Amino acid sequence: MSEQAVQLNRVSKKFGSVVAVNDVSLSIADGEFFSLLGPSGCGKTTTLRLIAGFELPTRGEVYIGQDLQGETPPYRRPVNTVFQNYALFPHMTISRNVGFGLEMRKLPRDEIQRRVSEALDMVQLPGMGERKPSQLSGGQQQRVALARALVNQPKVLLLDEPLGALDLKLRKAMQLELKALQHRIGITFVYVTHDQEEALTMSDRIAVMNGGRVLQIGTPEEIYERPANRFVADFIGETNFLEGQVTAGRPGEATVQVEDSLTIPVSADKAVGKRDVVTVAIRPEKISLHAEPPDDRAVAGVIEEVIYTGTDTRYLVRIGEQTIVTVRQQNVGVGEGASFLKGASIYLHWRLQSARLLTA
Amino acid sequence: MKTIGVRRERRKTSWVGRLLTVHGIAGYLFLYLPIVVLVVFSFNASRYASAWRGFTLDWYVSMLQDQALASAVKNTLIVAGSSTLISTVFGTMVALAMERYRFRGKLAFDALLYLPIIIPDIAMAVMLLLFFILARLRLGLVTIIISHVAFNISFVAVVVRARLAYFDMSLEEAAQDLYADEWQTFWRVTLPLIMPGILGGALMAFTLSIDDFVITFFTSGPGSTTLPLRIYSLVKLGVTPEINALSSLMLLISMALVMLSLLLQKGGGGGIEIV
CATH class of the missing domain: 1.20.5 (Single alpha-helices involved in coiled-coils or other helix-helix interfaces)
Incomplete structure (x- = not known):
């Protein structure tokens, strides 16, 4: 990680009595693909708007590069935005749209022309310059919005759910394309999305937000494998949550009593005391099913339901009296059906570090 | 059953x-x-409306040669032109202020804005006349223009506001994101996009101004006779086919202006590029 592109220093934003962004600090490195991920209303878009300058922080500092932004208006910030609804100027041609920023910066006409056509080539829309935005499809408008921002060679590109209005197939294709483009031109991307899969696919690092706060910042793998708390574990992917009391704990390993006759082994990063009430998180794909107990840590259960979902088969397994956990197994073979049938008595097994202790 | x-x-x-x-x-x-x-x-060859005596354009010709009528038309165009220009600028500014900003007394101001549309012309006419007398202004073209501006501002503001209500604010943010300051944003993005509404409002103001009678009657002075006033004084001497011809012509112009105004308000979704 070289220089920083964006830094937020204990930034808060209030709208009346509503706190949209609450004491957020983060540092985004130069050339990084950084995502702000969270449910709607979590403050991710407001955070983006604070960087763009459309909102000014109630408290805290926003730096772009080394420069404190203060009350700098959006038109003096070295960032450009791709808006959620694209916000293309309907009364201008595609060329005029893309060249708008260069025109405002009073660049010579022939240079504007050259850079506009380069930008349109880059987003694979050559020769579309004379059309009006209304004559383009949603996916094409999206590309124009991207070209209009990138043609200015900003220090940081801000993207506010840019793929939100596209259908799934196009969305998936654009995700990869955007990622490749970012890699090629090396501009810092700050990407707002509520789609956890999108964030995992594209980002170098992700900040998970909820209720105006940043809950965790990390690489996709860190966020998925080592969620900091229950919200993150729940929001990213699918998770089994089991609540119970610690009955035995030593560094690295603990035992949690979920029900009277059900105790499970878990890993513990930090020391936990006996009798502590905790939540255990286990991803469905980290659990394996066995006919015979593979070791003395296996947990016995009965299959309640078998659900075929194409790539995977999902088993709902009852362990103890009333605890149900979801187990996911990839369908590796062809036409072999489920490995286990409904009603079968089986054993669940997971690696110790797959069962994570969450405190909140 | x-x-x-x-x-x-x-x-x-x-x-x-x-x-x-x-x-x-x-x-x-x-x-x-x-x-x-x-x-x-207006095309009847007979001077009297009692019978049809064949087709003629004579009345249109004699109407165009009437000196007093020509001066009335000139006055009408001066009044309509200048009051439209002034009320369009102010009406648009009012609409922008009402749509964009929150300020104290906005609700009251909003209600007051609609008043000239609602109150009877005659009340407004008397009111304006009293004001001009108190202000010691000589009645003439200037007082007529002021009066027309007074009611036209409201109409322009209402039409422009309707257009602004559908304005996508992210377009202005996009312009500012692309280095356009407040003025450039207004001239390059906001104004072109609300232009159909402004033109629609202006045409409506022009139409209202051309055929206003009551308010003009009260606020005019010697030498400032407009077309409706002239027609009224002619009719007092008896309805001649010239008046038919004149009225037909005004009807045609008014209808054309209203149609154009409606067309601009309805269509023009893309906005009109100025520069």
């Missing part, structure tokens, strides 16, 4: 339907027949 009931009801409905159709036609005839008669008789 049941079938008979249904049949009887159907017969009754068709009877009611026919009556409604006749009623509708009569209503339209009542509204438009006088206008048709007016236009038809």
Whole structure:
């Protein structure tokens, strides 16, 4: 990680009595693909708007590069935005749209022309310059919005759910394309999305937000494998949550009593005391099913339901009296059906570090 | 029993339907027949409206040669032109202020803005006359223009606000994101996009100004006779075919302006690029 592109220093934003962004600090490195991920209303878009300058922080500092932004208006910030609804100027041609920023910066006409056509080539829309935005499809408008921002060679590109209005197939294709483009031109991307899969696919690092706060910042793998708390574990992917009391704990390993006759082994990063009430998180794909107990840590259960979902088969397994956990197994073979049938008595097994202790 | 009931009801409905159709036609005839008669008789070769004596354009020719009428037309155009220009600028500014900003007394201001549209012309006319007397302004073209501006601002503001209500604010943010300051944003993005609304409002103001009688009558002075006032004084001496011709012409112009205004308000979704 070289220089920083964006830094937020204990930034808060209030709208009346509503706190949209609450004491957020983060540092985004130069050339990084950084995502702000969270449910709607979590403050991710407001955070983006604070960087763009459309909102000014109630408290805290926003730096772009080394420069404190203060009350700098959006038109003096070295960032450009791709808006959620694209916000293309309907009364201008595609060329005029893309060249708008260069025109405002009073660049010579022939240079504007050259850079506009380069930008349109880059987003694979050559020769579309004379059309009006209304004559383009949603996916094409999206590309124009991207070209209009990138043609200015900003220090940081801000993207506010840019793929939100596209259908799934196009969305998936654009995700990869955007990622490749970012890699090629090396501009810092700050990407707002509520789609956890999108964030995992594209980002170098992700900040998970909820209720105006940043809950965790990390690489996709860190966020998925080592969620900091229950919200993150729940929001990213699918998770089994089991609540119970610690009955035995030593560094690295603990035992949690979920029900009277059900105790499970878990890993513990930090020391936990006996009798502590905790939540255990286990991803469905980290659990394996066995006919015979593979070791003395296996947990016995009965299959309640078998659900075929194409790539995977999902088993709902009852362990103890009333605890149900979801187990996911990839369908590796062809036409072999489920490995286990409904009603079968089986054993669940997971690696110790797959069962994570969450405190909140 | 049941079938008979249904049949009887159907017969009754068709009877009611026919009556409604006749009623509708009569209503339209009542509204438009006088206008048709007016236009038809502007081409009548006879000086009297009692009989049709063949087609002629003489009345249009003699109308165009009438010096007093020409000066009335000139006055009307001066009043309509300048009051439209002034009220369009101010009306647009009012609309922008009302749509974009929150300020103290906004609700009261909003209600006051609609007042000139609602209150009777005669009340407004008397009010303005009293104001001009108190302000010791000589009645003439200037006072007529001021009066027309007073009611036209409201109409322009209402039309422009309707356009602004659908304005996508992210377009202005996009412009500012692309290095356009507040002024450049306004001239390059906001104004072109609300231009259809502004032109629609201006055309409406122009139309209202051209055929205003009551307010103009009260606020005019010697030498500032406008077309409606001139027609009124001519009619007092008896309706001549020239007046028919004149009225037909005004009808045509008003209708064309209103149509254009409606067309601009409805269409022009893309906005109009100025630069």
